[in-house]
Amino acid sequence: MIKSYLLRYRVFLLHLSFWVLYSSYRWYDIQAYLGYRNALIYVSIPLSFNLLASYTHYFVILPAFIRTKRAGPYALKVISLLVPVVALRIVVTNQVFGVLLPGEMFYQTITLSRVVSTLWDTLAFLIFTGMIRFTLDWFDLENKKRSLENEKLIAELNYLKAQINPHFLFNTLHNLNYLVYAGSSRATEVIIKLSNIMRYMIYDANKEKVWLKKELDYMNDYIHLESIRLNQSFKIQIACTGEIEAVEIAPLIMLTFLENSFKHGVRDEEPDCWIDMRIHVEPDLIQYQISNKKINALADANTRSGFGLANVVKRLQLSYPEKHKLDIRDDAHTYHVSLTLSRL
DSSP states (O other), X not given: OXXXXXXXXXXXXXXXXXXXXXXXXXXXXXXXXXXXXXXXXXXXXHHHHHHHHHHHIIIIIHHHHHHHOOHHHHHHHHHHHHHHHHHXXXXXXXXXXXXXXXXXXXXXXXXXXXXXXXXXXXXXXXXXXXXXXXXXXHHHHHHHHHHHHHHHHHHHHHHHHHHXXXXXXXXXXHHHHHHHHHTOTTXXXXXXXXXXXXXXXXXXXXXXXXXXXXHHHHHHHHHHHHHHHOSSOOEEEEEEESOGGGOEEOTTHHHHHHHHHHHHHOOTTSSSOEEEEEEEEOSSEXXXXXXXXXXXXXXXXXXXXXXXXXXXXXXHHHHSTTSEEEEEEEOSSEEEEEEEEEOO
């Protein structure tokens, strides 16, 4: 409401400034010939008719045309406005200026050139103020469109997050089910880690941004759960450099690539599995790189498991529009992801 009031106030100031500047210039230009008082009368009468015509058009005729988009009735209304205003203006100026300027024949007769001149003068202000109205309506429409687009993006982003949360939760519950079924003594430990993950998903993952340190803690819990599930040992290297504690990022983006590395790069039957993850923070950007050994037997699965990656690519477009660079290299033996996020 306050924003709408400020907008109306600024529009009022715009109109007022134009008319004050115009009339002041006209008065200053003429007062050297007619004197202060007569110049004020000479400027005020045409100005009054221009104001009457301009704002009758601005507030009554033009809004109706904008609503209906019907040119015929609009043109008829404009003509119905101009004819009496121009006629009355000529009559009044003849009466007043004939006395004010007794030697000036222009204001003692009515000629075609006089009518055309008066009509053009009135029509010029009609068009000018109408352009202001069209411009303001256009800006208002663009603002509403941007607002709707932003609401759509937010809704789409929330929808993508709603897809991600059950996705990771399902994987974690699947791991827990595996351990319980196998009778592992570490099932309790998994439950604790799972509670941490659920807490993160409920309270943090739905936020627009989270601290990078918290995201890394969540990723460490995920790595721990995967290490409990897997019987085959694997190598994982994690390197974090820069001011990690002072950085915020969109949640669950980095984790998606880590989850993908485990899903398609590590399994019990495959020896020498490895994952290499590096995060580097600079004042203006965040660099995230993760690589894993590519398991040939799972090459087909890689192509079929596009949900997580397609989801995170879409989220990057929504959360970091024109502020991210994603490079994915799928080599014969290695799968490598390089993500750069701009902090500016």
